[in-house]
Amino acid sequence: MNAEASKETLIEQIIERELAMFLATPNEGGPSACQTRPQSFRLMRWMNHCTHDTATLESYLHDLEEAERNGRNVMIEKYARMDDRIPPLSHNPLLDIIAEAETAFLSEAAASYPHAIRQNGDGAFRLYLRCELETLSDRTLECYAEELARARREGRNPAVERYDRLWKRLGEGSLADYENKLAAQQQ
Numbered sequence: 001m002n003a004e005a006s007k008e009t010l011i012e013q014i015i016e017r018e019l020a021m022f023l024a025t026p027n028e029g030g031p032s033a034c035q036t037r038p039q040s041f042r043l044m045r046w047m048n049h050c051t052h053d054t055a056t057l058e059s060y061l062h063d064l065e066e067a068e069r070n071g072r073n074v075m076i077e078k079y080a081r082m083d084d085r086i087p088p089l090s091h092n093p094l095l096d097i098i099a100e101a102e103t104a105f106l107s108e109a110a111a112s113y114p115h116a117i118r119q120n121g122d123g124a125f126r127l128y129l130r131c132e133l134e135t136l137s138d139r140t141l142e143c144y145a146e147e148l149a150r151a152r153r154e155g156r157n158p159a160v161e162r163y164d165r166l167w168k169r170l171g172e173g174s175l176a177d178y179e180n181k182l183a184a185q186q187q
Contacts, residue, residue, distance in 0.1 A: 003054070010057040015045045017064040021075040047166045051158045056143040063137045074135040081131035089134040094141040099130045101148045102159070109159035115182035116175055117163050 019041055067074050080086045103126045110117045151158050164175035172178040
């Protein structure tokens with residue numbers, strides 16, 4: 001199996017575990033709209049993971065397997081943290097470093113592709129990401145932080161890379177193609 005196929009297999013294993021946890025997450029008032037669309041969940045989580053390197057993916061898969069063995073649902077934990085219903089799950093300084101880096105990458109991407117990448121506020125994105133990061137092991141946080149630092153050194157933007165892969169997967173061509181298409185529609 002080649003490296004890309006192996007990486008896709010890791011991503012699929014991660015997403016199926018995440019989806020099971022997501023679908024088991026209670027929601028006040030019954031299932032949320034996004035819980036009724038597992039294919040959309042799979043696509044968005046694929047987008048989230050598609051730029052991670054193999055070390056980060058393997059570490060995160062291990063985190064999920066360990067959570068399952070311990071009866072933890074990381075989705076419940078993430079949403080409980082977002083609603084400030086439970087105390088912080090971690091105080092690792094990498095949480096803020098990663099959240100700040102990803103927020104900066106997304107802001108830069110949205111500035112370059114304002115039609116194809118829309119932000120719903122840096123604060124909401126950062127809160128969501130920060131709470132999700134709290135569910136990760138220190139080992140996974142270290143891998144994630146290193147891959148973001150490497151992207152910055154190499155002049156890459158993971159947010160641009162994610163959206164480029166998303167639009168290609170959806171048949172819209174590249175991110176630049178989709179941006180041009182949307183810009184032309186608004187004229």
